[in-house]
Amino acid sequence: MNWLSDFVRPKIKKTAQKEIADDLWLKCPHCGKLLFTKELKKTWYVCPECDHHLRLYLNKRLKMLFDNGVYTEVALPQPPEDPLKFKDSKRYTDRLKAYRKATGNEDAIKVAKGTVGGVKCVIAALDFSFMGGSMGMAVGEGIVKAAEIAVKSKIPLITVSNSGGARMQEGILSLMQMARTASAVNYVKENGLPFISIMTDPTTGGVSASFAMLGDIHIAEKGCLIGFAGPRVIEQTIREKLPDGFQRAEYLREHGMVDIVVHRSEMKNKLAMILNLLMSNTDNNSESKATKTKKQA
Amino acid sequence: MSETKTVLDFEKKIIEIEERIKTVSALAKDSDVNIDKELNRLQLKLEKQIKMSYTNLSPWQRVQIARHPGRPQCLDYVKALIEDFVPLCGDRVFADDPTMIGGIGRYHGISVVVIGQEKGTDLETRVKYNFGMAKPEGYRKAQRLMDLADKFNMPVICFVDTDGAYPGIESEARGQAEAIASSIQKCLQIHVPLISVVIGMGGSGGAIAIATANRILMLENSIYSVISPEGCASILWRSADKAKDAAEALKLTAQDLKTLGVIDEIVTEPIGGAHRDTMATMEKVDEAIYRHLQELMQLGRDELKKQRNEKIYEMGHHINFEEIKG
Numbered sequence A: 001m002n003w004l005s006d007f008v009r010p011k012i013k014k015t016a017q018k019e020i021a022d023d024l025w026l027k028c029p030h031c032g033k034l035l036f037t038k039e040l041k042k043t044w045y046v047c048p049e050c051d052h053h054l055r056l057y058l059n060k061r062l063k064m065l066f067d068n069g070v071y072t073e074v075a076l077p078q079p080p081e082d083p084l085k086f087k088d089s090k091r092y093t094d095r096l097k098a099y100r101k102a103t104g105n106e107d108a109i110k111v112a113k114g115t116v117g118g119v120k121c122v123i124a125a126l127d128f129s130f131m132g133g134s135m136g137m138a139v140g141e142g143i144v145k146a147a148e149i150a151v152k153s154k155i156p157l158i159t160v161s162n163s164g165g166a167r168m169q170e171g172i173l174s175l176m177q178m179a180r181t182a183s184a185v186n187y188v189k190e191n192g193l194p195f196i197s198i199m200t201d202p203t204t205g206g207v208s209a210s211f212a213m214l215g216d217i218h219i220a221e222k223g224c225l226i227g228f229a230g231p232r233v234i235e236q237t238i239r240e241k242l243p244d245g246f247q248r249a250e251y252l253r254e255h256g257m258v259d260i261v262v263h264r265s266e267m268k269n270k271l272a273m274i275l276n277l278l279m280s281n282t283d284n285n286s287e288s289k290a291t292k293t294k295k296q297a
Numbered sequence B: 001m002s003e004t005k006t007v008l009d010f011e012k013k014i015i016e017i018e019e020r021i022k023t024v025s026a027l028a029k030d031s032d033v034n035i036d037k038e039l040n041r042l043q044l045k046l047e048k049q050i051k052m053s054y055t056n057l058s059p060w061q062r063v064q065i066a067r068h069p070g071r072p073q074c075l076d077y078v079k080a081l082i083e084d085f086v087p088l089c090g091d092r093v094f095a096d097d098p099t100m101i102g103g104i105g106r107y108h109g110i111s112v113v114v115i116g117q118e119k120g121t122d123l124e125t126r127v128k129y130n131f132g133m134a135k136p137e138g139y140r141k142a143q144r145l146m147d148l149a150d151k152f153n154m155p156v157i158c159f160v161d162t163d164g165a166y167p168g169i170e171s172e173a174r175g176q177a178e179a180i181a182s183s184i185q186k187c188l189q190i191h192v193p194l195i196s197v198v199i200g201m202g203g204s205g206g207a208i209a210i211a212t213a214n215r216i217l218m219l220e221n222s223i224y225s226v227i228s229p230e231g232c233a234s235i236l237w238r239s240a241d242k243a244k245d246a247a248e249a250l251k252l253t254a255q256d257l258k259t260l261g262v263i264d265e266i267v268t269e270p271i272g273g274a275h276r277d278t279m280a281t282m283e284k285v286d287e288a289i290y291r292h293l294q295e296l297m298q299l300g301r302d303e304l305k306k307q308r309n310e311k312i313y314e315m316g317h318h319i320n321f322e323e324i325k326g
């Protein structure tokens, strides 16, 4: 029995690359309509026909969240590559090379600083198009680095999960990232800073069972898959078809695991509002109204 | 222990000799023939065979030993090592999870909290313990008991033995992911010594939820992995038959994990595996836990928490990669 969902499969690669390649048009995986990429860009890749949220590539996600689309990317420490010297039908190092070429990124995470709704913050965002967004040592390093920045600069930490789970090819060291990232976000919270976890399609396995579920506030994107075990694994275990809407964002909210389910078009505004509300009474924000009131009193 | 004796492939020769000894002994009872010489010869042969079968075990063979139904389980350790054990029940939210054993007791005179998964030894108990796969209420029970330990300054000893957390509709409905995440977080928050011993199967998230410890020990033939060899094989090799290859590639044995710096100590098992000599196994595990506990009890409350968090931060950063075979 395992909790790794079936998302960390190389066959996903093709569709992922299509998204990156900025083809002229895309087919909505939900309603099947052919959509012009140019049009999709205007809606942050939400299907104008059926409102399905297509996968949003990492850079676009960051652009969408930060004020005016402006942010500074943080250089991440490079962990040892292929620690287990892992090989199945392909060498892990070859897979890494292929994904680096396809995505132009070193691994499945980016960390960036900027402001959201005028509040300085750090965002660590995962990228499903890089090996299913799977969490190995590199993703772990990214979350740890983002948490360190948050504490050092006394700013909120936001993570955007987009991952099928642990990176099998890094074996036990990928499992250990669950504890490392849990420790990192706990460090942020213990320093009185907000940690906001945003979940997008999908957020499962080792990512959902670690930092993603430890936020002060959980925001999920409409209709996204969130769970511990992948639907396939569950179906195989219980030998039953899963109910409609099972493990979707709305289901998670109903079951008390998510605070807010948002449409992609509202995500940035909702995040900005929450950050402003959380930061205005704390000591961390020296310009906050509460401090000013105290000074006046 | 189990209703039908499990014989592993590579143990067949051992079992043959054991059967022969039984037959010869039975014969001796019914006749006056002196068979001491023959018995001695067989006994020596048996010892030789066990030694031979149990040297240079492959990762896949260790997986099989780790899953052996006759292997001592959590409750065997509790019975052997903990006095005045008081089992405690419930997560105070939804239910009690029988899989997650939890309670307070005395270990070498020290009040401790014990947590661990029980798999069951026959069909009836296996069903009762859900084959060692805990549900969210199990992980919430673990958190509740860790809070109790923190409050009353009691060290926590965890016996890890699970194929993984239970993947089912009810698990998802009650937030298995959150329960595991919070259990890991709780491990990192408490201010008392936390020692985890992987006694059989260290199955991914379901295991690390109670194994984010100050000291992580593994029995010689236990395994600890991000995914089961079968699961890994069916995803990466597209065939569950390749589990043997996956077991090699995943580096999931105690020996591999020691090299990778993930665990602190390998507890040696009696020759022939823990399932061949429960008492001897208990003695070795007891010696190791007590030694680590004494060391940890020298540390202050905040130091204990800090050590645990720093340990996990450093993990994977000091590997001697030359020692790892591809």
Ligand SMILES: [Zn+2]
Pocket: A028, A029, A030, A031, A032, A033, A047, A048, A049, A050, A051, A052
């Ligand atoms: Zn559509």
Ligand SMILES: [Zn+2]
Pocket: B191, B301, B302, B305
């Ligand atoms: Zn403290």
